Amino acid sequence: MEQPDSTIHQPVRLQIMAALKALPAGDMLEFVRLKTLVGATEGNLGAHITTLETAGYVEVKKDFEAKRPRTRIALTTAGRRALEDYVAYLRGILDAGA
Amino acid sequence: MSVSRNEAQGALRDIERTARRSFSAQSYRQAAPFLILWGVLWMIGYGGTEYDVHLANPIWLSIFVAGTAASTLIGMRVKSGARKFDVRIFIAWLASLGFFIAILAVIGPVSGPQMGAIIPLIVAWAYVVMGAWMGWRLVFAGTALGALTLFGFFCWPQHFAGWMAVVGGGTLVGTGLWLRRA
Numbered sequence: 001m002e003q004p005d006s007t008i009h010q011p012v013r014l015q016i017m018a019a020l021k022a023l024p025a026g027d028m029l030e031f032v033r034l035k036t037l038v039g040a041t042e043g044n045l046g047a048h049i050t051t052l053e054t055a056g057y058v059e060v061k062k063d064f065e066a067k068r069p070r071t072r073i074a075l076t077t078a079g080r081r082a083l084e085d086y087v088a089y090l091r092g093i094l095d096a097g098a
Numbered sequence: 099m100s101v102s103r104n105e106a107q108g109a110l111r112d113i114e115r116t117a118r119r120s121f122s123a124q125s126y127r128q129a130a131p132f133l134i135l136w137g138v139l140w141m142i143g144y145g146g147t148e149y150d151v152h153l154a155n156p157i158w159l160s161i162f163v164a165g166t167a168a169s170t171l172i173g174m175r176v177k178s179g180a181r182k183f184d185v186r187i188f189i190a191w192l193a194s195l196g197f198f199i200a201i202l203a204v205i206g207p208v209s210g211p212q213m214g215a216i217i218p219l220i221v222a223w224a225y226v227v228m229g230a231w232m233g234w235r236l237v238f239a240g241t242a243l244g245a246l247t248l249f250g251f252f253c254w255p256q257h258f259a260g261w262m263a264v265v266g267g268g269t270l271v272g273t274g275l276w277l278r279r280a
Binding site: 014020083087094 | 101110124
């Protein structure tokens with residue numbers, strides 16, 4: 001990778017990806033929990049999730065639990081691979097400077 | 099767009115920190131209902147034992163059966179709300195049961211209060227060990243449970259069961275609620 005993936009390179013989006021990567025494959029994280037983990041405002045987080053969804057890196061599911069609306073987010077296979085590539089890119093920079 | 103060595107280091111640190119917090123939060127969320135369930139069952143079991151020690155065996159047998167069934171149901175819900183039987187939880191449960199029976203067979207007859215202290219101490223140890231991977235809240239809960247169990251056993255033996263109903267069961271329920279909010 002010559003250049004970092006500009007979609008992931010943004011700090012909040014990087015945190016979203018890292019938080020989702022920690023889950024077992026297929027597991028989803030609720031929007032409110034992700035908001036706490038990332039420490040972003042609701043609007044800000046929503047905008048970044050939309051960007052990641054458009055890039056195909058996350059999938060968003062909206063449903064109801066006990067009659068209350070619930071939004072859940074998961075990393076897609078493409079998203080998982082993109083984060084791995086980004087981490088490899090960062091490690092490459094550190095290794096090159098060693 | 100170029101990334102400096104310092105920026106790369108910072109980004110990797112952020113990824114590591116966020117992933118660790120996410121893993122802890124997820125582990126807490128999954129552990130919470132088990133702690134609340136067993137906290138309530140301990141309150142009933144130790145409370146019943148304190149009320150009438152002769153009822154201890156039937157009460158604890160009922161609690162064991164009810165707790166096993168309820169834990170299995172909770173374990174089936176862990177995968178994002180889907181009802182799926184997780185054989186690992188069942189194996190862990192069977193291994194724990196076998197371990198308790200083997201330990202008691204080896205060390206010989208133990209009194210009711212000794213039995214009532216050994217199990218919470220093993221649970222406390224397990225929380226501290228699991229907490230080393232899952233997050234510090236479990237380490238705290240295990241340390242508190244172990245210390246309170248020892249305090250009740252040595253300092254208040256005449257009402258140890260009552261102490262464990264309130265303090266032991268209360269610690270589990272309180273920790274479960276605390277983990278659920280993480």
